[in-house]
Amino acid sequence: MAENKQQRICIIDDDPFLLDMYNLKFQQAGYNVTCFTDSEQALAALRNDGAFNAILLDLIMPKMDGFELLKTIREENLCDDHATVVVLSNQGQDKDIARAEEYGIDGYLIKANTLPSEVLEKVSGLMNKKSSE
Numbered sequence: 001m002a003e004n005k006q007q008r009i010c011i012i013d014d015d016p017f018l019l020d021m022y023n024l025k026f027q028q029a030g031y032n033v034t035c036f037t038d039s040e041q042a043l044a045a046l047r048n049d050g051a052f053n054a055i056l057l058d059l060i061m062p063k064m065d066g067f068e069l070l071k072t073i074r075e076e077n078l079c080d081d082h083a084t085v086v087v088l089s090n091q092g093q094d095k096d097i098a099r100a101e102e103y104g105i106d107g108y109l110i111k112a113n114t115l116p117s118e119v120l121e122k123v124s125g126l127m128n129k130k131s132s133e
Contacts, residue, residue, distance in 0.1 A: 011034070013088065014062060024116075084106045
């Protein structure tokens with residue numbers, strides 16, 4: 001799995017337990033992972049060094065929710081066109097999915113319905129697909 005070492009993943013979720021679990025899964029697969037429990041800290045990091053291959057983010061977070069974060073990422077062009085952006089949320093209503101899709105996301109996964117290993121598999125697949133476009 002050494003081929004993933006150069007792949008940088010940013011995961012933003014205010015639940016430390018879930019964040020640790022996703023962090024471990026992606027690291028075990030060889031990815032270079034940076035995690036944030038605070039969307040404002042994540043935004044600062046993206047502004048400073050937005051060279052992530054993938055960004056996974058929750059929608060419901062304190063201070064700045066995921067929609068506002070997505071909007072800012074797109075408005076400020078904080079990730080390039082090759083970066084994979086995936087919403088990882090328990091908000092599964094059609095209106096939430098449609099609103100997130102307005103920001104050009106590559107995937108939307110419902111945390112309660114998706115095992116961490118499935119998150120890894122789906123995100124890796126989306127990243128591979130996007131890098132071959």
